[in-house]
Amino acid sequence: MTLSPEEHRRLAKRYRRRTTLTAYAFLGPNLVAFAVFLLIPVVWLLVSTFRTGGVLGPAEFVGLDNWRDTFSDPLARTSIRNTVVYSAMAIPTVFIIAMILALALNAIPRGGAPIRVALYLPTLQPAVVAAFIFTFVLHPDFGVINYAVRWLGGDPINFLGDTTLALPTIAGIEVWRGTGFWTMMFLAGLTALPGELYHAAELDGAGAIRRFIRLTLPLLRPTFYFAVIFATIVNLQLFDSVFALTDGGPVNSTVSVSLYIYRSLFLFGDIGFGATLSFLLVITVLLLTGLQTYLLRDRK
Amino acid sequence: MSAVSPRADVAVSLIQVAKSYGDVEVLQPFDLQVGEGEFVVLLGPSGCGKSTIMKMIAGLEEVSHGEIHVAGELVNYVRPRDRDVSMVFQNYALYPHMTVRDNIAFPLTMSRRPRLKRDVIGARTLEAADIVDLAPYLDRKPAQLSGGQRQRVALARAIVRQPAVFLMDEPLSNLDALLRADMRTSLLEVHARIKKATLYVTHDQIEAMTMADRVVVLNAGRIQQIGRPRDLYTAPANTFVAQFIGSPRMPLHDLEVRDDGTLSFADATLTGDADVPLAPGASVTVGLRPSALRATSSASACFAGKVTRRDYLGSDSYLDVDLGAGLSVMVRAEADSAVRPGDTVRVAADPGAIHVFDDVGARVCGASARRQKR
Numbered sequence: 001m002t003l004s005p006e007e008h009r010r011l012a013k014r015y016r017r018r019t020t021l022t023a024y025a026f027l028g029p030n031l032v033a034f035a036v037f038l039l040i041p042v043v044w045l046l047v048s049t050f051r052t053g054g055v056l057g058p059a060e061f062v063g064l065d066n067w068r069d070t071f072s073d074p075l076a077r078t079s080i081r082n083t084v085v086y087s088a089m090a091i092p093t094v095f096i097i098a099m100i101l102a103l104a105l106n107a108i109p110r111g112g113a114p115i116r117v118a119l120y121l122p123t124l125q126p127a128v129v130a131a132f133i134f135t136f137v138l139h140p141d142f143g144v145i146n147y148a149v150r151w152l153g154g155d156p157i158n159f160l161g162d163t164t165l166a167l168p169t170i171a172g173i174e175v176w177r178g179t180g181f182w183t184m185m186f187l188a189g190l191t192a193l194p195g196e197l198y199h200a201a202e203l204d205g206a207g208a209i210r211r212f213i214r215l216t217l218p219l220l221r222p223t224f225y226f227a228v229i230f231a232t233i234v235n236l237q238l239f240d241s242v243f244a245l246t247d248g249g250p251v252n253s254t255v256s257v258s259l260y261i262y263r264s265l266f267l268f269g270d271i272g273f274g275a276t277l278s279f280l281l282v283i284t285v286l287l288l289t290g291l292q293t294y295l296l297r298d299r300k
Numbered sequence: 301m302s303a304v305s306p307r308a309d310v311a312v313s314l315i316q317v318a319k320s321y322g323d324v325e326v327l328q329p330f331d332l333q334v335g336e337g338e339f340v341v342l343l344g345p346s347g348c349g350k351s352t353i354m355k356m357i358a359g360l361e362e363v364s365h366g367e368i369h370v371a372g373e374l375v376n377y378v379r380p381r382d383r384d385v386s387m388v389f390q391n392y393a394l395y396p397h398m399t400v401r402d403n404i405a406f407p408l409t410m411s412r413r414p415r416l417k418r419d420v421i422g423a424r425t426l427e428a429a430d431i432v433d434l435a436p437y438l439d440r441k442p443a444q445l446s447g448g449q450r451q452r453v454a455l456a457r458a459i460v461r462q463p464a465v466f467l468m469d470e471p472l473s474n475l476d477a478l479l480r481a482d483m484r485t486s487l488l489e490v491h492a493r494i495k496k497a498t499l500y501v502t503h504d505q506i507e508a509m510t511m512a513d514r515v516v517v518l519n520a521g522r523i524q525q526i527g528r529p530r531d532l533y534t535a536p537a538n539t540f541v542a543q544f545i546g547s548p549r550m551p552l553h554d555l556e557v558r559d560d561g562t563l564s565f566a567d568a569t570l571t572g573d574a575d576v577p578l579a580p581g582a583s584v585t586v587g588l589r590p591s592a593l594r595a596t597s598s599a600s601a602c603f604a605g606k607v608t609r610r611d612y613l614g615s616d617s618y619l620d621v622d623l624g625a626g627l628s629v630m631v632r633a634e635a636d637s638a639v640r641p642g643d644t645v646r647v648a649a650d651p652g653a654i655h656v657f658d659d660v661g662a663r664v665c666g667a668s669a670r671r672q673k674r
Contacts, residue, residue: 194391194393196393199355199358199387199389199393200387200395200457201406202360202380203358203380203381203383203386203387204381204407204457204461206381206406207381210410219396221397
């Protein structure tokens with residue numbers, strides 16, 4: 001006894017609907033959270049960029065005033081420049097150090113576990129704790145580094161009080177915090193690479209440096225892809241270490257976009273301005289992610 | 301160190317080579333010489349140490365003891381790339397981000413002494429690709445090729461360097477049966493063309509028997525026998541080789557030598573063909589090669605028993621025959637034989653069918669069987 005084509009169509013449709021519904025049932029809770037905590041706030045943010053007030057007093061439509069203010073505000077420009085300069089210093093530095101450490105750890109046949117733990121510990125420090133630690137390391141009067149500088153006969157260096165040194169110092173601290181994380185990330189990528197390929201390359205005459213350039217770098221492309229995007233997103237949101245160490249000083253030389261947004265929203269109560277700056281940050285992150293996706297795509 | 305020294309016409313020479321990891325000895329000391337142009341197969345079950353031998357020759361594993369000579373030179377302390385060996389890996393080990401052309405050319409582009417010109421690299425790459433019929437696929441990436449094509453890329457990459465020795469580590473084990481047979485032929489054609497010493501690792505006895513000039517049978521880190529395929533089949537050195545070579549597997553039976561130096565096996569008498577008769581009372585193991593036992597209607601049959609099972613293989617059939625008293629043999633029959641389980645058959649033994657091993661499993665002699673008078 002076989003079914004009619006009509007019956008087959010009906011049953012196939014029902015079967016497909018059932019599997020689709022199961023998929024949506026699993027996705028549902030996530031989609032709700034996405035809408036409530038991300039989609040709606042971003043839309044509200046966009047609306048807020050065209051208004052003023054709205055938290056303590058009634059909101060008022062102001063057109064493009066907030067956008068004009070943002071682009072003409074010198075401190076907004078400074079904060080964007082600081083954030084970009086900071087990212088340009090911190091991301092390549094942490095990647096290079098982490099890659100060297102990952103390659104070294106990957107070459108150790110055994111006994112790497114304690115070193116991995118030691119490397120990862122800084123990543124586990126909250127920024128406030130790291131700031132506290134670095135106060136003792138960098139302080140002009142009682143910091144360890146300046147103690148050494150004085151012992152060597154030099155003048156104390158005011159790392160966080162000097163307008164040219166403060167931002168690189170913060171970048172250095174963030175590199176210290178991030179090195180463990182990125183080392184583990186790259187080490188995971190390296191460990192996953194097939195050993196036979198390296199044996200083949202060794203027999204084919206490729207030395208360690210050429211194996212790294214011709215094999216490791218191209219094969220780690222998916223890891224780099226994730227790393228570059230993730231690091232960009234995280235670093236453009238630089239806030240906690242600046243907040244804890246310098247509060248944007250000296251002379252706004254370490255004001256980041258996130259810190260300026262925080263000040264605008266929570267200290268000055270300028271909702272429209274803060275919202276516009278926030279929205280600008282969201283768009284920048286999205287554009288950069290898109291650009292990196294394009295540049296790092298796998299060319300077939 | 302051993303008194304053995306490498307000969308000039310020998311491409312690879314292993315002298316008392318052994319490998320251990322800490323206290324664990326994975327390869328007992330052994331000697332092996334591979335002649336120029338010779339095709340030697342290392343055969344054994346998984347974990348017997350055959351790939352370790354290969355890796356030690358390539359320089360990918362350190363040698364714990366002994367000396368390895370390639371083309372007359374001691375290479376124990378020479379880097380893999382300077383050993384003049386090429387290796388084909390089980391999983392091909394192709395560089396996934398490079399085209400077939402770049403994969404094949406890679407060893408040449410890495411060459412520093414001498415540094416090769418671009419047109420030389422191009423010409424040699426094409427030549428190697430031609431040998432393995434890959435010329436139409438040079439601009440493809442490995443992911444766009446079939447398993448057989450990928451293996452040919454790996455082979456071309458090994459050929460292009462024109463090394464003194466080829467090492468092949470189970471190169472066909474990832475291919476399906478049909479492709480494997482084709483690739484076996486291709487590999488032998490390539491070998492006949494380039495005539496270089498080749499060491500080939502496999503656990504597949506058909507590959508070993510069909511391809512090798514000589515086979516090295518390994519088990520548990522110890523060489524069991526080195527010989528031509530025919531020698532392994534007709535005169536296995538021990539019970540391991542006897543059972544590992546040949547399909548179906550040779551059944552073994554423990555017996556005791558009678559006072560007259562013969563053995564009683566079911567209703568037959570087995571007489572050893574050695575110059576020295578078997579010692580009365582000695583414990584021996586007897587193996588009967590299934591392919592040399594025939595189901596027959598002839599009166600010259602030496603055994604008779606009841607068929608318990610019949611395996612049809614297309615070209616012929618194999619019968620499990622219960623001879624009584626706990627003894628059974630496996631016997632070849634015509635493919636279209638009418639014999640069925642439950643039938644009684646007579647069994648004739650061809651010369652070379654019966655092998656006698658001593659109590660530690662080493663081969664003592666062959667034996668002939670004749671029906672006992674009742």
